[in-house]
Structure formats: C-alpha cells, structure tokens
Amino acid sequence: MKTAIFPVLATSLLVCISCVFAHEVDTYDFLMPNVWPHKDELYLCTPIRIAPTTNYYIVGFVPQASMHTAHHMLIYGCSEPGSNGTVWDCGEMQNNEIDDMFPTANPCGSGSQVVYAWARDAPSLNLPKGVGFHVGRDSSIKYLVLQVHYMSRFPQKVTDKSGVSLKYTKKRLPRQAGVILLGTGGYIFPNHVEHMETACTVMEEKVIHPFAFRTHTHSLGKVVSGYVVRRSDRGDEWKLLGKKNPQLPQMFYPVVDKTPVRKGDVLAARCTMNNTHDYPVKIGATNNDEMCNFYLMYWVENDTPLKRKYCFTNGPPYYYWENAPEGFNRIPDGEASTL
Structure with missing residues (x-):
C-alpha cells in the first residue's frame, strides 16, 4: 500500500x-x-x-x-x-x-x-x-x-x-464538500417500463448546500431525476435538483435548485427504466444487471458533512414513492420521468 x-x-x-x-x-x-x-x-x-x-x-x-x-x-x-x-x-x-x-x-x-x-x-x-x-x-x-x-x-x-x-x-x-448517494435494489419485469425510487429524510441539524449531481444506470436507464421534498400542512413541495439521460457522459452537472437543504427535508430520486428484454433484470454489479444511482454533491459552511452517506431502498416491486412511509403527496409523476 x-x-x-x-x-x-x-x-x-x-x-x-x-x-x-x-x-x-x-x-x-x-x-x-x-x-x-x-x-x-x-x-x-x-x-x-x-x-x-x-x-x-x-x-x-x-x-x-x-x-x-x-x-x-x-x-x-x-x-x-x-x-x-x-x-x-x-x-x-x-x-x-x-x-x-x-x-x-x-x-x-x-x-x-x-x-x-x-x-x-x-x-x-x-x-x-x-x-x-x-x-x-x-x-x-x-x-x-x-x-x-x-x-x-x-x-x-x-x-x-x-x-x-x-x-x-x-x-x-471554509466549506467542506460531501456526497450522498441515493439508489435502489429491486428488479425490472420483462418488456416493462419501471420506476425505481428512493427517499430519505434529513435527520441531522445541518444545512447543506447542493451544487452538483450525477446520474448512473446501465443500458436500460432513460431518465434519472433527483428532488428535495419540503413537507408542510399545505402539501409537499417537490423542488428539482437535477435530471439527466444517463446514457450521456456521466459527469457531475450543476444542480437546478441551490436552495439549502435542512433537517426535515427529504431527498428523493427516481430512475425510469425500460426493459425491452424478455427476461427480468435485477440490480447488480455486472453490465448485464442494472443500477439506479443519483449522486448529490454539496457543501457545508464551517461544519462537517452529513454522517449519512447513503440512501437506499429495496426498489420495485417492494418500494415506490406512492407507498413510502413518508406518505408523499403531489408527486411530480410526469416531470420525474421526462426530459
């Protein structure tokens, strides 16, 4: 070494x-x-x-x-x-x-x-x-x-x-950088368009400033989108952090909304996958498998980054935003899956 x-x-x-x-x-x-x-x-x-x-x-x-x-x-x-x-x-x-x-x-x-x-x-x-x-x-x-x-x-x-x-x-x-990786497990049925989704609530007393995002799938990925969801009695506000076609160069792109993320906000991501094969495709490490990843890069002012580094769910058919424990509403279904 x-x-x-x-x-x-x-x-x-x-x-x-x-x-x-x-x-x-x-x-x-x-x-x-x-x-x-x-x-x-x-x-x-x-x-x-x-x-x-x-x-x-x-x-x-x-x-x-x-x-x-x-x-x-x-x-x-x-x-x-x-x-x-x-x-x-x-x-x-x-x-x-x-x-x-x-x-x-x-x-x-x-x-x-x-x-x-x-x-x-x-x-x-x-x-x-x-x-x-x-x-x-x-x-x-x-x-x-x-x-x-x-x-x-x-x-x-x-x-x-x-x-x-x-x-x-x-x-x-003065500003320390950090990355939180959002992703899923699960699998995609044959000849099926699937939404692979994840979400996690920020539980730490920190203010994070998003500045870049990156998407990653293998060949079946069509759109990957990431959001910060702010909860209130008036309903959920979904603010787009970024979305991309993951078949493009998988670089870090500037975020759309740089509004600081605070305790109680939710980070959420969706990968829209189109399985044109006659067999199911699972999340896995090989190129014959799939991945659904949304990386969010951020900075904190005179503080340390989030202790939480990963936000993963079981993915389909077990987890979707519509049945998540957070009880989401106003889900931007069309926007999250189109460029």
Whole structure:
C-alpha cells in the first residue's frame, strides 16, 4: 500500500505556501498500478494512505481513463481500507466468489463514503471556490480507495493504469464538500417500463448546500431525476435538483435548485427504466444487471458533512414513492420521468 502519499509532493507545495500565492493547488496522480484485468466484469481497488499529521482539501478531479477501458470509476473515502494489499478484487455485489489472482474484499473496511464517481468519458470536475473534500489529520477520511470496473478481460500482458488526478491544497477551506448517494435494489419485469425510487429524510441539524449531481444506470436507464421534498400542512413541495439521460457522459452537472437543504427535508430520486428484454433484470454489479444511482454533491459552511452517506431502498416491486412511509403527496409523476 502507498503510504503518506501527499507529502511526496510536499516540497513544491511548501515553497508556494511561503510565497504570496497561499492557495497554490498541487496534483497527485491516483492510478491503478499497471493491473491486468484477467476476467470479465472485474472490479479492482487500490488504496492510498493520507499523511496522518496533515489536513488536505481536494478541490478537483481529472479523470485519466477511457470508457472503452473502464466502465466506471469510484473514489471512496475510508477510515480503514478493505485490504492491506496493493490491489484487490472489490466487487461488493458479487456472490463472494474467490478470485484466483487477487484477494477479495470491500473497498472500505470501515467509514465508507463516496468522494467522486466517473463514467462514459465524463470530463474533469473542479469544485466551487472555497469548497474541498477534507481528508487527513482531522478528517474521518484516512485513506482513499480507487475502484475501477473493467467489463472485459484484457489480453495477456496488456495492463492498465486508469485513474484520477487529484487537485489538492493544504490551505484550510471554509466549506467542506460531501456526497450522498441515493439508489435502489429491486428488479425490472420483462418488456416493462419501471420506476425505481428512493427517499430519505434529513435527520441531522445541518444545512447543506447542493451544487452538483450525477446520474448512473446501465443500458436500460432513460431518465434519472433527483428532488428535495419540503413537507408542510399545505402539501409537499417537490423542488428539482437535477435530471439527466444517463446514457450521456456521466459527469457531475450543476444542480437546478441551490436552495439549502435542512433537517426535515427529504431527498428523493427516481430512475425510469425500460426493459425491452424478455427476461427480468435485477440490480447488480455486472453490465448485464442494472443500477439506479443519483449522486448529490454539496457543501457545508464551517461544519462537517452529513454522517449519512447513503440512501437506499429495496426498489420495485417492494418500494415506490406512492407507498413510502413518508406518505408523499403531489408527486411530480410526469416531470420525474421526462426530459
């Protein structure tokens, strides 16, 4: 495992901190160490350990990958990595099968949270001014883990070093970034258009400021939409955070409504899926399965991000907004499924 990685670049950074450009940003290339994807539908993870004596703020992400090589990439923040190895098979949704080349483990051993996601040749992401993902000494993120999903086996002796270049600074930033991932389980009946839906109430005494969203499905996804729902005696107010065709580059797009989200508000997402096959399709890890994900990126002012990092339901046919425990009304049924 690579340890104390950011100080490798500390010489140039320290020079800049002592000069007038106090907010100098440096770059660290977080890449797969020339791995050989030896089988189809392989998820591989590699970790870096953040220097434990220093705080860092990640302010940008530059993908170093192609959709022809990597189906998608995730960067997880972890308190502990899933393995102490350099590379491991981290297909969380596989059926605990034994890999004959790599040890098998989850991306994180504890403290799992999504920091960044990429797919379909999405471009670089720069966070708003004053916003950064806090990692290192005073953060719960002590490790970063890069996960790459390889759909197809590589030929012998052909290796890969896909990954992400991280832009970072050691200057303290007043706004900490966070991500909450909304998603579902469930399955889609044959020759059927299905709504896969999820919702969670914000229960923490925090004010979060949404600024970007990302959608993710496999081939059956047509529209993915996300909302903040504000409850009142007059009825529910559904405010659109964002919606996209998930077959487009799966980048982080600016949110539609930047109104702060507070305790008692509900975050909700829907994936409209069109299963044209003569067989059911389930949520799963392979490209023959499906996924329904809506990522919401936000910042908090002089505070820490939400403790809750994930919002998942069982999905269809078990969970829908119309029968959710929250008792929703005024559901924007047509708007949520059309572009």
